Amino acid sequence: DQQVKQNSPSLSVQEGRISILNCDYTNSMFDYFLWYKKYPAEGPTFLISISSIKDKNEDGRFTVFLNKSAKHLSLHIVPSQPGDSAVYFCAASGFNSGGSNYKLTFGKGTLLTVNP
Amino acid sequence: DSGVTQTPKHLITATGQRVTLRCSPRSGDLSVYWYQQSLDQGLQFLIQYYNGEERAKGNILERFSAQQFPDLHSELNLSSLELGDSALYFCASRQGSSGYTFGSGTRLTVV
Numbered sequence: 001d002q003q004v005k006q007n008s009p010s011l012s013v014q015e016g017r018i019s020i021l022n023c024d025y026t027n028s029m030f031d032y033f034l035w036y037k038k039y040p041a042e043g044p045t046f047l048i049s050i051s052s053i054k055d056k057n058e059d060g061r062f063t064v065f066l067n068k069s070a071k072h073l074s075l076h077i078v079p080s081q082p083g084d085s086a087v088y089f090c091a092a093s094g095f096n097s098g099g100s101n102y103k104l105t106f107g108k109g110t111l112l113t114v115n116p
Numbered sequence: 117d118s119g120v121t122q123t124p125k126h127l128i129t130a131t132g133q134r135v136t137l138r139c140s141p142r143s144g145d146l147s148v149y150w151y152q153q154s155l156d157q158g159l160q161f162l163i164q165y166y167n168g169e170e171r172a173k174g175n176i177l178e179r180f181s182a183q184q185f186p187d188l189h190s191e192l193n194l195s196s197l198e199l200g201d202s203a204l205y206f207c208a209s210r211q212g213s214s215g216y217t218f219g220s221g222t223r224l225t226v227v
Contacts (some may be wrong), residue, residue, distance in 0.1 A: 004158075034215060043118060043206055043218030044159070089158065103149070103172050104216060108158035 006107035019077040023090030030092040038087045122219035134195040141209030148190040153204040
């Protein structure tokens, strides 16, 4: 049972345009959500996160939106740059109940390609 | 450099063999997590250690085992290897309420 779903395996956008990556989750106990970016031959790196007490978090060109009622979150990248081309993983956790057992559940990832 | 060190970077071995993957967490991080990324799969949680003790288990096969040593480095042992065990294996560490920091992974190829 996949608790975190990224239904789009890939996304292609033009440089300067907006990239929107989507993620759905099924576990209502999840209350903390993260996005990781992964380049080939490297480990995933943390990008941005959001707690369930918020519906938006912004960091520079990156904004994450959370819709708890729909169990949906999205990552917006504006403007998109060729260097943003990578695999993006959505992850979720029951942060407040995690403590030292804090475990992330990941989606399968979306390959974003930003064309010059 | 993320501060999480995984060795080796690449490993090619035959079916039925046993291998050991090593992870050194960031300085001061007590938690170590192991994840497996197979083709077309996301990151599948295998197991977590905290300060030497096993804290959580995920989809880890009985042929796989792990441990965390007093110096906090961790080893993931994979035995009786099968072709389907070919994957990227990531280690991540964490301190306190911070997020994960991942290593660059070990690519295991079973032939």
